[in-house]
C-alpha cells in the first residue's frame with residue numbers, strides 16, 4: 002500500500018511544478034513589482050481567469066456556465082464594480098473562485114484587462 006503513496010505524491014508535486022513554471026513566465030509569486038506589458042496581462046488573464054470567466058469576461062465558458070458567473074462585460078456590472086472590488090476578489094477569492102497570489106502590477110493589469118471588456 003505505502004509503495005503507492007510515495008510515487009503518487011511525487012506525481013502530484015511534479016504536476017504542480019510544471020504547472021507553475023508554465024504560468025511563471027508572466028507571473029511572479031508575490032513581492033515582485035516589475036511592471037508588466039499589456040500582452041503579458043492578456044496572457045495572465047487567459048491562463049488564470051478565462052477558463053471560468055470566458056475570453057471576454059462573459060462567463061460563457063463551459064465552466065463559467067456551470068458556476069453561473071456574472072457577465073463582467075455588461076455596462077451595469079462595470080459601473081457597479083470599482084477597481085478595488087476587482088482587486089479584492091483576485092486577492093481573496095470568492096465562493097468557488099480561488100485566491101490568486103499575484104503582484105500588485107499584475108492585479109492592476111488584470112483590472113485593466115477586465116475594464117477592456119466593457
Ligand code: HEC
Pocket residue numbers: 046049050051052053054068069070071082086087090091095096097098099101111
Ligand atoms: C475556478 C473558476 C474561476 C477562476 C479561475 C477565476 N474566477 Fe473569478 N469568479 C469565480 C466565481 C465562482 C466567482 C463568484 C461568482 C460571481 O461573482 O459571479 C468569481 C467572481 C469574480 C469577480 C467578481 C464578480 C462580481 O460579480 O462582482 C471578479 C472581478 C473575478 N471573479 C475576476 C477573476 C479574475 C481576474 C481571475 C483570474 C485571476 C478569476 N476571476 C479567476 C470563478 C473563477
